[in-house]
Amino acid sequence: MSGWAAKTEKVGQLDCRVIEYRDQAKIAVILCHGYGAPGEDLVSLAEVFIDYLGDSAADFRFIFPAAPLQPPEIAVYGGRAWWEINMAALLAASQASAFSQLHDKSPPGIETATEMLVSTISQSLDDLGGSGRYVLGGFSQGAMLTMHTSLLSDVPPPELLVQFSGTLVCQSTWQTQLGAGRLRQTDVVQSHGRQDPILPFSSAQTLFGLIENACKSAKFLPFNGPHTIPMEALSEVAVRLKAIAS
Incomplete structure (x- = not known):
């Protein structure tokens, strides 16, 4: 990755790992890790995208925020959280096929996390000259956060929203915002494992059912x-990034 620089800095209210090529970026790519992971958990994805994009990669600044919380039960191994989760209760609901009962719950702390992520998005856009162009996404809890932020914050929705192994929460609120056309100019890519033991595949299908006709495109x-x-x-996200850069 000759010519690329990696640094750790505060972007808005969050500590972030930032990877870019000689200050040439025009578009921010902001990816949020999942519950229990260290802040740099997804940083290696930048190299995957850079390798695929070739010369087009210089158009992007890759930003990986670290979640602000370090609950004691996960802090011992460097884990962080966007909001606290009762993992025992979540796994019990998943194993009892009762996870759908959580779809309309608003996780305590999601609004605070959203405000912090919005500050990072806003600062990122300002740093790039106020172009307003960005990609947003995350894994697991980070996916839930980025969906919530895309639907309910004051910043414009992203061009591309990436949902790696996320799930449906805040259903009534999300459905209202989707129905109001909040993502009508946003492409969405969602992936989920059929054997996911933590966030059920069926819940991911329910989420996709809500978004597939409410955005510019959904896959x-x-x-x-x-x-x-x-x-x-x-690979799908890399293809979308290349299209955005062209």
Whole structure:
């Protein structure tokens, strides 16, 4: 990655890992990690995208925010959280096929996390000259956060919204915003494992059912596997990034 620089800096209210090529970027790509992961968990994805994009990669600034919370049960191994989760209760609901009961719940702390992420988005856009062009996405809890932010914040929605192994929460609120056309100019890529033991595949299908006709385009990438990000999904996002840069 000759010519590329990686640095850690505060962007808005969040500490971020930022990767860019000689200050040439025009478009921000902001990706949020999942619950229990360290702040740099998704940073390696930048290299995947840079390798695929070739010369077009210089158009992008890759920004990886670290979640602000470090609950004791996950902090011991460097884990962070956007909001606290009772994992025992979540897994019990998943195993009992009762996860749908959580679809309309608003997780305590999601609004605070949204405000912090909005500050990062706003600062990122200002740093790029106020172009307003950005891609937003995340994995697991980070996917939920970025969906919520895209639907309910004061910043414009992203050109591309990426949902790696996310799920449906805040259903009534999200459905209202989708119905109002909040994502009508946004492309959405969603992936989810059929054997996901944490966030059920059926809930991902329910989420896609809400968004597929409420955005510019929507693509759902199911895969045989657990709670992870498959190469197929990364390839699809890379293709979309190349189209945005062209």
